Amino acid sequence: MSEYIRYLNIPTVPNNMILQTAKEIEALKSPWAYKSDHPDRFLLRKNANKDLEEFLRPYFDFDITDKVYYQIVRSKSPKHIDFNRTSCYNYIINTGGHEVFTCWFNLKNEELLEHKEIIPAQVWHKINVAVPHDVQGMTQERFALTVFEWSPGRSPAEIESLFKQGYSKEKIKRSIDT
Numbered sequence: 001m002s003e004y005i006r007y008l009n010i011p012t013v014p015n016n017m018i019l020q021t022a023k024e025i026e027a028l029k030s031p032w033a034y035k036s037d038h039p040d041r042f043l044l045r046k047n048a049n050k051d052l053e054e055f056l057r058p059y060f061d062f063d064i065t066d067k068v069y070y071q072i073v074r075s076k077s078p079k080h081i082d083f084n085r086t087s088c089y090n091y092i093i094n095t096g097g098h099e100v101f102t103c104w105f106n107l108k109n110e111e112l113l114e115h116k117e118i119i120p121a122q123v124w125h126k127i128n129v130a131v132p133h134d135v136q137g138m139t140q141e142r143f144a145l146t147v148f149e150w151s152p153g154r155s156p157a158e159i160e161s162l163f164k165q166g167y168s169k170e171k172i173k174r175s176i177d178t
């Protein structure tokens with residue numbers, strides 16, 4: 001059986017180190033030069049606060065430099081497998097409602113629910129995003145810190161290099177789009 005979620009021994013982040021509104025998060029830089037966002041579904045933004053990075057550094061067993069991001073999940077987010085990572089370390093700032101479930105489905109039969117869980121805010125956890133998953137029951141925007149290593153070939157720099165090799169924007173977008 002796959003492991004879907006594991007709670008981690010990483011301390012709560014001081015509130016003054018993190019952004020508290022989706023509006024402020026949305027104003028940060030996108031990691032993408034060539035991939036457009038789906039702002040009605042999901043947004044990824046680069047953390048710009050080096051103090052936050054330094055605060056988190058001791059708790060990760062890989063170099064988190066430039067790997068701390070914010071994500072916003074919106075209600076139109078469909079069931080999906082992440083294209084750019086197999087797992088991520090998340091810390092929810094706003095859960096998006098009182099009873100919001102993260103749901104994981106069977107890799108071979110996406111209709112089959114394998115596990116669902118209400119993940120609390122302000123608790124670090126590692127989740128599996130290599131199987132189909134979605135978030136259900138949101139009544140507000142849901143946003144979180146997310147720390148992860150890019151899957152090989154899927155980092156913004158690698159995608160940019162494809163573009164420089166002459167691949168069309170449409171072709172790159174098709175190959176990486178969720």
Ligand SMILES: [Fe+2]
Pocket residue numbers: 080081082129133
């Ligand atoms: Fe995802």
